[in-house]
Amino acid sequence: MSRRAGLSVELSAPLLAVGAALLLGAAFIAATGHDPLAAYGALVNGALGGRSGVWATLTRATPIVGMGLATAVAFRAGFFNLGGEGQLVLGGLASALVALALPGGGALTILLAIATAMVAGGLWAASAAWSQDRFGVPLLLSTLLMNYPARLLASYLVNHRLRDVESGLPQTERIAPAVRLGELGVGSRLHVGALIILVAVIAAAFVIRRTRVGYRIRMTGLNARFARAGGVDVPRLGLGVMFGSGALAGLVGAIQVLGVHHRFIDGSLTQPLWAWTGLMVALLSGSRPLGVLAAGVFFAAVQTGGFAMERATAVPRELSRVLQALIILLVAAQESFRSLLRWRPRAGRSA
Numbered sequence: 367m368s369r370r371a372g373l374s375v376e377l378s379a380p381l382l383a384v385g386a387a388l389l390l391g392a393a394f395i396a397a398t399g400h401d402p403l404a405a406y407g408a409l410v411n412g413a414l415g416g417r418s419g420v421w422a423t424l425t426r427a428t429p430i431v432g433m434g435l436a437t438a439v440a441f442r443a444g445f446f447n448l449g450g451e452g453q454l455v456l457g458g459l460a461s462a463l464v465a466l467a468l469p470g471g472g473a474l475t476i477l478l479a480i481a482t483a484m485v486a487g488g489l490w491a492a493s494a495a496w497s498q499d500r501f502g503v504p505l506l507l508s509t510l511l512m513n514y515p516a517r518l519l520a521s522y523l524v525n526h527r528l529r530d531v532e533s534g535l536p537q538t539e540r541i542a543p544a545v546r547l548g549e550l551g552v553g554s555r556l557h558v559g560a561l562i563i564l565v566a567v568i569a570a571a572f573v574i575r576r577t578r579v580g581y582r583i584r585m586t587g588l589n590a591r592f593a594r595a596g597g598v599d600v601p602r603l604g605l606g607v608m609f610g611s612g613a614l615a616g617l618v619g620a621i622q623v624l625g626v627h628h629r630f631i632d633g634s635l636t637q638p639l640w641a642w643t644g645l646m647v648a649l650l651s652g653s654r655p656l657g658v659l660a661a662g663v664f665f666a667a668v669q670t671g672g673f674a675m676e677r678a679t680a681v682p683r684e685l686s687r688v689l690q691a692l693i694i695l696l697v698a699a700q701e702s703f704r705s706l707l708r709w710r711p712r713a714g715r716s717a
Contacts, residue, residue: 380650380657383696384664391689395681405681412674413667421554423663423670425626428560431662432618433644435567438653440611442574444587445495445604449509450615450641452516453490457483457616458623459520462538462630463528465623469542476545480562480620487616488609490516495608499601505608517636524632536632547625559621564659566614571655583607587653615641643669646694665690 392402413423433450440447464479471478494508525536547558574580582603586593594600618640623630643665650664651657672686 380652380661380697383650383699384693386696387689387692390692391685394685394688398681400679400681405675405679405685408678408681409668409671409675409686411671412678413671415674417551418554419670419674421551421556423667424560425554425556426670427663427666428556428563429618429622429638429640430643430647430666431567431659432563432621433615433640434647434651434658434662435563435570435644435655436611436614436618437641437644437648438651438655438658439570439574439583439614440491440607441648441653442587443583443603443607444590445607445611446506447491447494447509447608447611448506448645449491449494449512449516449612450644451636452513453487453612453615454619454635454641455520456490456516456619457487458619458635459523459630460486460616461620461623462541465541465545466539468545470544472544476547476624479545479624480617483616483620484613485616487619488611488613491612491615492605492609495601495604499604520630521632524630528630530629538630540629541624545624546628547621555626557621557625559625562617562621566617567655567659574655579606643690646690649694650697 388406392406395402395405411419413419433454436450436453437447461479461483464482465475468475468478490512491509494503494505494512497503497508498505521536524538528538529535530537530539550556550558550560574583582593582598585596586598586600586603590600619635622635622640627634644662647658647661647665650661668686668689672683675681675686676683
């Protein structure tokens with residue numbers, strides 16, 4: 367099979383998975399006594415209809431794409447980073463602390479807050495890679511378990527040491543307007559962070575496809591043994607990749623704190639399940655940065671449109687979660703779709 371045909375198969379398999387999930391979702395809607403076409407029409411209209419719908423979808427897509435990219439970078443190199451939630455929280459908390467400590471710094475403080483958040487998330491993720499290399503602790507286990515101390519530490523600090531006493535809520539004080547990310551549209555919550563994530567996606571795509579480091583990442587992801595035999599220092603690469611993955615998660619935390627909440631609020635970065643939706647986005651996209659962008663916007667549209675669907679048709683918005691689950695289940699079976707797409711009838715033998 368030619369390279370172009372192979373790429374066509376790789377791109378078509380996720381689309382088939384999504385299409386099959388939409389058909390199954392329609393069957394669920396019909397089984398509840400509602401009109402699937404009306405429900406999907408309301409979903410699309412709510413997600414993309416009018417400026418407000420588009421703004422809402424893009425705003426929701428920003429953290430989803432960011433967390434999807436953080437997970438995809440690690441996955442592409444064959445490393446499993448399930449600790450995005452902890453890295454996200456530590457990054458958000460670190461950015462809030464810098465913004466509160468330097469309230470009058472303007473753009474310089476914003477850059478410092480974002481850089482600190484990325485370092486915090488990156489070091490937390492890299493420590494899991496170090497523990498795997500030093501003590502043999504599997505990344506799949508360590509990154510998942512490291513979510514809990516990160517979340518609980520942040521929760522303790524904003525409930526006690528860093529709590530805004532006047533509000534009486536588990537949150538830090540509000541950061542000054544000078545160190546907030548500006549809005550991109552009047553009356554919308556879409557902010558400069560969306561552009562930062564877009565730049566991160568483009569940069570990641572360039573690095574993975576056009577640089578020597580990217581080649582090592584791809585080769586290690588395909589076959590770590592082969593990469594090691596070819597001279598790649600896999601443990602060192604793992605440290606760098608995991609640091610980069612965690613740094614992207616920390617970046618998302620900083621963007622949400624500086625651009626949306628304007629303070630660190632206990633649970634605000636974990637309750638929306640950005641990290642786990644990002645995991646689904648990475649799976650759907652095949653860990654390709656540009657695919658992450660498309661899949662992230664798609665998932666954001668499904669979630670945003672779910673609210674409009676419930677208002678317009680009385681179909682519960684929980685169905686949008688069911689739809690996401692169906693997509694992932696079918697994405698997990700992408701190899702079957704690829705086999706179907708690659709299938710060619712064998713030519714019969716001549717007599």
